[in-house]
Amino acid sequence: MQDIFKKENILKLTVIVGIAGIMLIFFSTVFSGNKAKEDTFAEVSESEADTLTQYRQELCDELGNMLASIEGVGKTKIMLTLDGTVRNIYATDNDIQQRETSADKQSNEKQSCIVIRQNDGSEKALTVGQLMPKIKGVLIVCEGGDDSEICERVSEAVSAALDVNKTHICVTKMNT
Secondary structure, eight states, X not given: OTTTTSXXXXXXXXXXXXXXXXXXXXXXXXXXXXXXXXXXXXXXXHHHHHHHHHHHHHHHHHHHHHHHTSTTTOSEEEEEEEESOOEEEEOEEEEEEEEEOSSOEEEEEEEEEOEEEOTTSOEEXXXXXXXXXXXXXXXXXXXTTTOHHHXXXXXXXXXXXXXXXXXXXXXXXXXX
């Protein structure tokens, strides 16, 4: 019993107890059974990916139609690079509390998301909108891409339509 209370043994015992505690915490999070949260996250991710794909496709289609109507451009293929992903905007409940102190007023603002309870008992934050990611770069492959004047007109049109700097736009000739 006296050996247990020696400094060396106390240090070893402390390390062993610490490691055991960390292992218990790890195993409790691994085997906690929060499957519902993981499923919800997977659904949101798939939904956001679908929204992002649809957003990119609509932009490419609309831009392709506009560029094809420019004289000399011809058929087009477009690739967009997006910066980030879809960000949801959640409804919030602003609760402003004001306290008066002896010399001046202080304002504390507390903001919280509005949560909706669904029929199955799960809760979900109320989404009021989405912010689409910015366009980082544009690649246009077109039949008229070998003419510098057409390339310049296409770059100007894309820059104006998508609010993208011309240095992030590449126009090249389509392989025939």
